[in-house]
Amino acid sequence: MTELNNGFKKRVLRWKTVVLLLSIMSLILIACELCFGSVYYPVKDIIKVLMGENIDGVSYAVKNVRIPRMMGAVLSGFAFGIAGYVFQNLLHNPLASPDVIGISAGTSTAAVFMILVLNIRGGIVSLVAMAFGIITAILIYRLSIIKGHFTYGRMILIGIAVSALLRAVTSYLLSKAAEYDVGSTMQWLSGSLNGVQMKDIPALMVVVVILTLFLVSLTRHVEIIPLGDDFATTLGINIRLTYSIMIVAAVILISFATSVTGPIASVAFLSGPIASSLAGKGKESLIPAGLVGTVLTLGADLVAFHAFPVHYPVGVVTGLLGAPYMLYLLIRMNRRGIN
Template sequence: MTELNYGFKKRALRWRLVVLMLCILGFIFVACELCLGSVSYPVSDVIRVLMGETVDGVSYAVNHVRLPRMMGAVFSGFAFGVAGYVFQNLLRNPLASPDVIGISAGTSTAAVFLILVVGLRGSIVSVFAMIFGIATAVVIYRLSVIKGHFTYGRMILIGIGIAALLRAVTSYLLAKAAEYEAATTMQWLSGSLNDVQMTDIPALMAVVGVITIILASLTRHMEIIPLGDDFAVALGLNTRLTYSLMIIAAVILVSFATSVTGPIASVSFLSGPIASSLAGKGKSSLIPAGLVGTVLTLGADLVAFHAFPVHYPVGVVTGLLGAPYMLYLLIRMNKRGVN
């Protein structure tokens, strides 16, 4: 019993240290986002602006450009990280992130249609895009059930096919759009923080906060799920209800975040595995995954803005990170004979 208690305390301490280090790293990136740019400002001036003072030459850049950009990165990155971890944990496959199995593609296609064809803008686009993201998830699930039998591998393959179909529809809409509208929408589809406004932030914060609380209340269930459905049922877990609630919550997260910032590539895909390797096994990595998503998004945005002569969308950098990791996963799974 003493050894069990020691092991539990050791894992809990490791989890807390990982969360603390990710918070510190995120705070450093937040400070860099607010202070660095085409013109760099002293930390003291930025703090004065955040406290409500007006500082000539600083207030506008911080309040209207850098602050919404930073907050968009923090909360959308957290949302993508949490959603990716939930999908990968439920489907027990590192490939099963929302941007791989078509959820993000569904949200993106709906947003592009509403912007280019219907002519809508603002929060109404976020709401309808989120609804279409949920509908996409339902369709993928229903197509994955054949004669009452559902398999995770089938859902992933169908999701990849649905994603390809939706991306083709998006490409068609862009081809028919006016040149200026197509260029603006293409930047959004690359995953960009450039057009995030402060008016987008309160709703994003509320959705991320509420959904995270709901999922955090289910962390004990997430610790049981990797042991298998039979074991979970034996412990009294209502798997159908729990899985449905988790998937709906994760879809809402990724859909709403995508409608605000665009589909920032690979954040959902990378956050869960990184968080799990840092925090270790035996305890849910939900919160670490969200923090990894935030750190990845902030760090990639800093790299995209400062490391190249041209200011690229943040999704270009995160996509470059995700591509080699996907190849590595596919090679490793092929060697192990995983299908």
């Protein structure tokens, strides 16, 4: 019994340490995001602006460009990280990320249709994109049921197929759009923080905070689910209801974040596995996954802005990080299948 208590305390201490270190990294990257840009502003000037003081040149850049960009990176990265972790945890597969199985593609297609075809922008785009993300998730789930039997592997394969179909629709819409609209839309589709405005932040913040607190309240379920559906059922957990609620919450998170920043590639895909390896087994990694998503998004944005002669969208850098990891996963899964 003493060994079990000691093991539990060690896991809790490790979890708290990981959360603390990731929070510190996030704060450092936030400071860098506010200080560094086309022009460097000292930390003392940034603090003065945040405290309400007006400094010529600095105040406008910080309040209207850098703060919205930073907040967009923090909130969207956190949302992508948590949503990816929920999907991968529930479907028992590291490939089951929203940007792999078609949820992000559904959101993107809806947003592009609203922007290019209906010429609608603003909050309504977020709502429609969120609704279409949920519809896409339901469609993938329904197509995964054959003769009353559902499997996670079938859902992932169908999700990949639906994703390819939706991306084809998006490409068709882009090919028919006016030339002056294509550039900005393509930048958004790459996952970009350039167009984030302060008016986009409050709604995104409310959604992220409320749904994060809601998912944290289900921590007990999150910790039990990896042990298997049968074990969870014996403990009195309604698997179908719990999965449905958590997936809807994750879809809303991913849809809302995507409607603001575009589908930032691989953040949802990478955050869960990284967080789980850092936090260790036996303890849920929901909050660590969100913080990893924030760190990845902020770090990738700084690299995309400063490491190259051209300022690339943040999704280009995160996509480069995700591609090798996906190849590694496929090779590892293939070897396990052979053996």
